[in-house]
Amino acid sequence: MTMHFDFTDLQLVVNVAAAQSMTKGAERSFLSLPAASGRVKNLEQRLGTTIFFRSSQGVTLTPAGDAFLRHARVVMRQLEHLRGDMQEFASGIKGLVKVCANTTAMNEFMPDILASYLAAHPDVNIELRERLSHQVVKAVLDGSADIGITAAPAQDRGLEFLPYRSDRLVLVTRNDHPLAAAASVDFEDTLDDDYVCLAESSAIHAFLLQAAEEQGRALRFRVEVSSFEAVCRMISAGVGLGVIPHTAALRYVQDLPIRIIDLKNPWAVRRLHICVRELDRLPIFAQQLVQLMQEDASQAALEASGETPPLSLDRSHSGENL
Numbered sequence: 001m002t003m004h005f006d007f008t009d010l011q012l013v014v015n016v017a018a019a020q021s022m023t024k025g026a027e028r029s030f031l032s033l034p035a036a037s038g039r040v041k042n043l044e045q046r047l048g049t050t051i052f053f054r055s056s057q058g059v060t061l062t063p064a065g066d067a068f069l070r071h072a073r074v075v076m077r078q079l080e081h082l083r084g085d086m087q088e089f090a091s092g093i094k095g096l097v098k099v100c101a102n103t104t105a106m107n108e109f110m111p112d113i114l115a116s117y118l119a120a121h122p123d124v125n126i127e128l129r130e131r132l133s134h135q136v137v138k139a140v141l142d143g144s145a146d147i148g149i150t151a152a153p154a155q156d157r158g159l160e161f162l163p164y165r166s167d168r169l170v171l172v173t174r175n176d177h178p179l180a181a182a183a184s185v186d187f188e189d190t191l192d193d194d195y196v197c198l199a200e201s202s203a204i205h206a207f208l209l210q211a212a213e214e215q216g217r218a219l220r221f222r223v224e225v226s227s228f229e230a231v232c233r234m235i236s237a238g239v240g241l242g243v244i245p246h247t248a249a250l251r252y253v254q255d256l257p258i259r260i261i262d263l264k265n266p267w268a269v270r271r272l273h274i275c276v277r278e279l280d281r282l283p284i285f286a287q288q289l290v291q292l293m294q295e296d297a298s299q300a301a302l303e304a305s306g307e308t309p310p311l312s313l314d315r316s317h318s319g320e321n322l
Contacts, residue, residue: 194240
């Protein structure tokens, strides 16, 4: 049986549930009480179940009504997103690319790429979200992201995984810390120390908590900061240790009294992939972003090998670890 839901009905249920009153819910929906009651009754008949318990004290949701309310709120949010997206198109924006990335890609690789891409595509907007690698894969799989950058291993889940970059997590200490003389350490051997880390909202924060929990330990966060530079400056001041991407640590080791130490743990080495559902079916402007990312990765690989042919990022194109 096909059910058709009216936007007004969805809004009415949300308003009545919030007010716990049919009268107040009707007022918030700009409907008369008889009209609102009739809409709810007709909706319940179509659903074959009651949505509200009615009493002299007001109305409350039935279990079916509670489920209906959850879905109604999701639909309402999606409609708001749709309205916002359409307003952007009306104001001249022609495209939107939703990207989910892990912490390393978010902070180390995407800023320069997106600056170049957006300069060449003034009619395209980018929605960039930071997620843990397994969450990136899920976002691409369920369609909430067009492009993902993940350190999760390539999987046959109906997705395409394109090789991107390699990086590794390293331990950063102050020069005079007892671990500073070590060539490499196991993450477990650092857990007696205080830690400096990115904010709780960052993917790397959650990842390190999980890595400590797998050792049966708790990570002792002494301070949380907003950037890798702040992590390194706090470490240089003697606040604690930190685990950050090697590419980030290299930027600050020359100017601060800190040491970079390899981690022995296999999870420290990350091979990043670009993850999409079907590359050929992405809008052309999204395919161009993937192409730019791949070209940037190729250039980085050449530079790492000592070969640096000129290649400008300012180009337009036609056509479960952390």
